Amino acid sequence: MVRRAVELARRKQLHCVTTNILCRDGNWIDKSFYAGMDFFQYLSRLHRPFATGMFMLFEVKQFRKLRGFHEQVAFGEDYLLSQQVERKRFGIVRGGVYTTNRRFQKMGHLRAGWLFLKTALNYWNQNYFLRDHKYWQT
Numbered sequence: 001m002v003r004r005a006v007e008l009a010r011r012k013q014l015h016c017v018t019t020n021i022l023c024r025d026g027n028w029i030d031k032s033f034y035a036g037m038d039f040f041q042y043l044s045r046l047h048r049p050f051a052t053g054m055f056m057l058f059e060v061k062q063f064r065k066l067r068g069f070h071e072q073v074a075f076g077e078d079y080l081l082s083q084q085v086e087r088k089r090f091g092i093v094r095g096g097v098y099t100t101n102r103r104f105q106k107m108g109h110l111r112a113g114w115l116f117l118k119t120a121l122n123y124w125n126q127n128y129f130l131r132d133h134k135y136w137q138t
Helices: 002-012 028-044 060-065 077-082 102-107 109-121 126-130
Strands: 016-023 090-099
Touching (some): 002 016, 002 090, 016 028, 028 090, 028 109, 077 126, 102 109
Parallel strands (some): 016 090
16 A cells, blocks of 8 residues: 555655555444545545545655644544645545544534534635534544
């Protein structure tokens, strides 16, 4: 995966590369949520890129130019950073990386989905990202 991501980044001169997020052990609802996030990730290339911190390969110079992850942001710092990448400099490598469904088990699907939707709708509002969404307290 990493080799393919690096090759894609070099070939297309990309600043950020991500991939699909897969959930091997979850139920069909968990897998559907991750498939939905992957779908939105592909759609995001039309407006503002969206990548999750589960897999983000950055060109070092661009990462530094964007000043890396915002240290005061406790939730969505990966989304906030990736949306600053130019569309033509953002890529998604085929395949995927695996994650667990523990966030859905802790938060519930509705709360996690609602938080994801609110985050996507507030992409322009940095103050939204600075608020405490109690993401890590569940």
